[in-house]
Amino acid sequence: MLNFFSVKKPTRSIFFQRFFSSTKPRIYVTRVLPDQAMKILDQYFEYDVFRGNSAIPQDTLIKNVKDCVGLLCLLTDPINETVISHPNFSKIKMVANYAVGYENVNVAKLSELKIPVTNTPGCLTEATADIAMSLILATHQRFLQHDQALRSNQNGTILNFQKDTQDLNLDPLCNKTLGIVGLGRIGQALAIRARGFGMKILAYTRTPRPKISQRIGVEELTKMDDLLQYSDFVSLNCPCTEQTKHLIGMEQLKMMKESAILINTARGKIVVEDDLIYALKKRIIKAAGLDVFYNEPKINPELSKLQNTVLLPHIGSATTRARAGMGILAAQSLVDYLVHKKWPKNFVNKDIFIK
Structure with missing residues (x-):
């Protein structure tokens, strides 16, 4: 025992x-x-x-x-x-x-x-809103193109001022209208940043938020089509769901101004990417600033060839x-x-x- x-x-x-x-x-x-x-x-x-x-x-x-x-x-x-x-x-x-x-x-x-x-x-609300505002600035002021032109300038001097001024043809942001699709945490944070630049803010959201909109100085629209037509910048800040997948395609891109810029820090599948590429090539819209892509982590090489894009590697949470x-x-x-x-x-x- x-x-x-x-x-x-x-x-x-x-x-x-x-x-x-x-x-x-x-x-x-x-x-x-x-x-x-x-x-x-x-x-x-x-x-x-x-x-x-x-x-x-x-x-x-x-x-x-x-x-x-x-x-x-x-x-x-x-x-x-x-x-x-x-x-x-x-x-x-x-x-x-x-x-x-x-x-x-x-x-x-x-x-x-x-x-x-x-x-x-x-x-990641604040970090993503920072990226969205940065893409607005970068696409509007064409920072990447100017950076590349300056680096490739063989004489090492500032570019021709007269020619550069003619090429820019820009209004300041305080004269521009930002349309925000999706007025959740990130959309609200972006609106507050854009107001600091004096921009007019429009918003389209499936769930009306009149008290929030009034507090942060946003005009809510009942139709997304109106937002697309009136905005100089359209920022996508909505989740990707069955309802929002392919929300922006050729029909919506053609509603936008020729001078308009699309900003997407939400999800790549909200946009029909092939339609966006075509619209950028044909100058149906002016430019796009993208932090997200349709087939992440792969990126459509056609986007990389375009000079009227600013592309970031999904760094909306990169703090x-x-x-x-x-x-x-x-x-x-x-x-x-x-x-x-x-x-x-x-x-x-x-x-x-x-x-």
């Missing part, structure tokens, strides 16, 4: 270490997050993380999500029916998307399976504060639901579970 007391017992610290490590929920993370977020994950989860710099291959995601109850993914990671229907995905209880938008996630399918999805709203805030919110959402068994504030399909 085995004498229980003759068995060497582990020390208290080793016992608790083994106990708690074995009871931590297991999750998979598709990219290394800012340190503040990783520290939260270290405390509460067992996890593996994809350490590549590009989007995770689908087969790698499927392989590594096996036996995990949570998934923390990026906008570039399609969580589609192929992934969701795979046996390796069967234990997943929650998906946290490291982005405000979540069109990369098949929310409808996950809702059928009673799997909650969260996003990271509010963290330390924004990226850290998004990571913390995504990580804490997993902690709230999987560890503390409570509802995070940022469920995108919360109505499926709480009625």
